[in-house]
Amino acid sequence: MTDQIKIPCLFMRGGTSRGPYLLKSDLPEDLNQRDKILLAIMGSPDVRQIDGIGGADPVKSKVAILSKSDEEGVDVNYHFAQVKIDEPIVDTKPSCGNMLIGVGPASIERGLVKASDGETKVTIRDVNTGMKIEEIVQTPGGEVSYDGDFKIDGVPNSGTPVEIRFLDSIGSKTKKLFPTGNKIDKINGKECSLVDAAMPVVFFRATDFGVTGNESHLELNQNQNLIDEMGKIRIELGKRIGFGDVSKSVIPKVALVSKPDKGSIKSRYFMPWSCHNGYAITGSICLMAASKSRGTICSEFYSDYSDKGSFEIEHPTGISKLNLEIDYKGDEIVNLVAGTTRHARLIMSGDVHVQKSKLK
CATH class of the missing domain: 3.10.310.10 (Diaminopimelate Epimerase; Chain A, domain 1)
Known part of the structure; x- marks a missing residue:
């Protein structure tokens, strides 16, 4: 046997x-x-x-x-x-x-x-x-x-x-695009946008943590202070939106955003204890929804509010591209269909x- x-x-x-x-x-x-x-x-x-x-x-x-x-x-x-x-x-x-x-x-x-x-x-x-x-x-x-x-x-x-x-x-885990009810929250002195589309993600300005947003994933993985500081805010937000103690959970994720060179936006995505070498598809959809919503951290680096087209994310190993169809009610997204091609x-x-x- x-x-x-x-x-x-x-x-x-x-x-x-x-x-x-x-x-x-x-x-x-x-x-x-x-x-x-x-x-x-x-x-x-x-x-x-x-x-x-x-x-x-x-x-x-x-x-x-x-x-x-x-x-x-x-x-x-x-x-x-x-x-x-x-x-x-x-x-x-x-x-x-x-x-x-x-x-x-x-x-x-x-x-x-x-x-x-x-x-x-x-x-x-x-x-x-x-x-x-x-x-x-x-x-x-x-x-x-x-x-x-x-x-x-x-x-x-x-x-x-x-x-x-x-x-x-929209609202994959919380039934709301903005689970806290705010487009920007301030926690521990840092501004952030918690958005839920395909994946709940907390977005921060890279410069608020003393980094440029151009760093490689390997460089960012050596920056334990950055990971810990983002983690504390993530844990507090998890409590605020009813997720309980997320210290052992991988959601919500966290990401840094910055001004792009040639894409729609530049970002570094964390899983959440280490930086992704590319970008998760679900995280990409969330970043797109956050960028397409006026008044978020991400919208500070993005200004195209068309309801169709493409969205390109600059990440450590290249660019990820999404296709999109968005229904707006005023300035608010009420429906989003996102597509991409991978292998x-x-x-x-x-x-x-x-x-x-x-x-x-």
Whole structure:
């Protein structure tokens, strides 16, 4: 009798993140047991994640859990889990738009969605936030294509484009675009804008913390005072909006904004204890909503309030681009549809093995 259990797994890169894609039916219904399995799969808690398949980096310590949806007009339910690296914590409150890029391809690979010849539309319900998303996956001959010539910043190789549209992102966790009721709050002497669109994010001026906003993610990760100072404000805001103690939770995220060189805005996005080398898709949508709203910290660096077009974010490894459609009521955003194009790749398929002793 083996002392390990094996769980079917697709190991994929989605956008600028990567991790295992698992079927909900292959995991325990008991959430405590499920989380123990996810921790063991990733090798947490351990800063190296040496005994699992985690990459010792927040963007490589993520899990996608998939199931066929019973909801009319929705093909697949996507449940995201952020697995803490150095603590035994599995956080399912946030979502991840980069891992979401792999959901369409993974759903086809695992038989949750039947592929068409040419391209396949996959409609997804994000269980974490309730958002509804459409993905267009290229499926020539009824099989997912991965090897294309489409490039994205933050990934060295090209791939086949996956188009994605977020159909309802306003108030993803709080049901409000501005959860505190204010466009700018002042906490611990620092002004900030807490915005909730696809992901709750606290935006700060980079210069208010003595940085320029041009720094690399590696430089910012060495600035522990900056991370701690933003963290204290994040924790206070979490209490104010009813999230409770967010000291161990990854939401809300935090970001620094500054004047762009050639894009729409320049920003550095934190997850929240380290700086992203690119930009999360959900965070990108939130930054766009914040910038398109007059009177926020972000709007100080942005002035295009058109209801259609594109939005470009300068981040440490390049530029991320979104397409947008916005419904305004006066100056207030009442509906936002955001789209972007990324690519995903299936890296490995098979079984991931977990020691039974880890489940006790």
